[in-house]
Amino acid sequence: MIVFRYLSREVLTTLTAVSAVLLVIIMSGRFIKYLAQAASGALDPGVLFLIMGFRLPGFLQLILPLGLFLGILLAYGRLYLESEMTVLSATGMSQQRLLGYTMIPAALVALLVGWLSLGLAPQGVTRVAQILNEQDALTEFDTLVPGRFQALREGSRVTYTQELSNDRSELGGVFISEKRLSNDGAKERGITVLVAESGRQEVQADGSRYLVLENGYRYDGNPGKADYRAIKYDTYGVLLPKPEVSSEISDREAVPTRDLIGSDNIRYQSELQWRLSIPLLVFIVTLMAVPLSRVNPRQGRFLKLLPAILLYMAYLSILIAARGALDKGKIPHALGLWWVHGVFALIGLSLLYWEPLRLKMLSRKQRAEVARG
Incomplete structure (x- = not known):
């Protein structure tokens, strides 16, 4: 023993x-x-x-x-x-x-x-x-970190905010860059860049979420070409994709x-x-x-x-x-x-x-x- x-x-x-x-x-x-x-x-x-x-x-x-x-x-x-x-x-x-x-x-x-x-x-x-x-099921607002560029949708969209409120509903110093694709998603058609002084999240009655940007510019164009279009806006709404929750x-x-x-x-x-x-x-x-x-x-x-x-x-x-x-x-x-x-x-x-x-x-x-x- x-x-x-x-x-x-x-x-x-x-x-x-x-x-x-x-x-x-x-x-x-x-x-x-x-x-x-x-x-x-x-x-x-x-x-x-x-x-x-x-x-x-x-x-x-x-x-x-x-x-x-x-x-x-x-x-x-x-x-x-x-x-x-x-x-x-x-x-x-x-x-x-x-x-x-x-x-x-x-x-x-x-x-x-x-x-x-x-x-x-x-x-x-x-x-x-x-x-x-x-x-x-989380939206961009749930994972967004102030002062950091965040890649989403397999890198096709990059979001940045300088400030973020404690309830994650108000943003300050917003930058969004997104690739524009063809209807079938196979070909890139250019880049859209959004900059704004501030932004907020709005939830509609049907559950749709919008990012409402205020006092900013939208730039559309193709890298390497001089055909950019700039649009100044007071208010600009962006529909956020609805997260898909799978219980299976x-x-x-x-x-x-x-x-x-x-x-x-x-x-x-x-x-x-x-x-x-x-x-x-x-x-x-x-x-x-x-x-x-x-x-x-x-x-x-x-x-x-x-x-x-x-x-x-x-x-x-x-x-x-x-x-x-x-x-x-x-x-x-x-x-x-x-x-x-x-x-x-x-x-x-x-x-x-x-x-x-x-x-x-x-x-x-x-x-x-x-x-x-």
């Missing part, structure tokens, strides 16, 4: 450290993406951390298996390097027994990953989709697991197998990591780290490719993703029993040579 607690503590401590580092790296990249959308006015900065919080279960369900895999390699590799595993082996600690001890914390990780994969992650995707739909969430990753069970939809069947595969992945990578962590103290603890990572990447890549093939109906549903787990389970068993078998054959060969001598 003391040995079990010691090994479990080493694995779980390393797992926590590795997973925290991986989580920071992945979330930083995604946060930068959302931050760029907020800077362009596509997202409200106030919802950034809310989105990241709901995306956290989806990140963790893939990070934890990798963290456990690396945690076993690093923790047990250190024990081999410091000859602690040699002492344990001398007291009767076989590879099979070590694997059995390791499977217990791995089962805890698998339960956590299963909870994330089957429950929390789909709920998080649903909430993120709802937030993004709400963001799509088409992402299958947001579908609750209970709705996937028994579904005839091929994509739903693939999604269910994927969610079940992630907890199963934890046990398979544990089976591979235990023999791969065995290193010679003279070779260093990182000798097998790179091949082990490549093996893990191959496992995950084949699993993702099989998921895509299952989506397209190229793989029978009964076979699904399970064959990938079977192949790598056989690889793990081969790694587990190859070294003892090799040593046994070597010992038998040495005994035969002694007998002949």
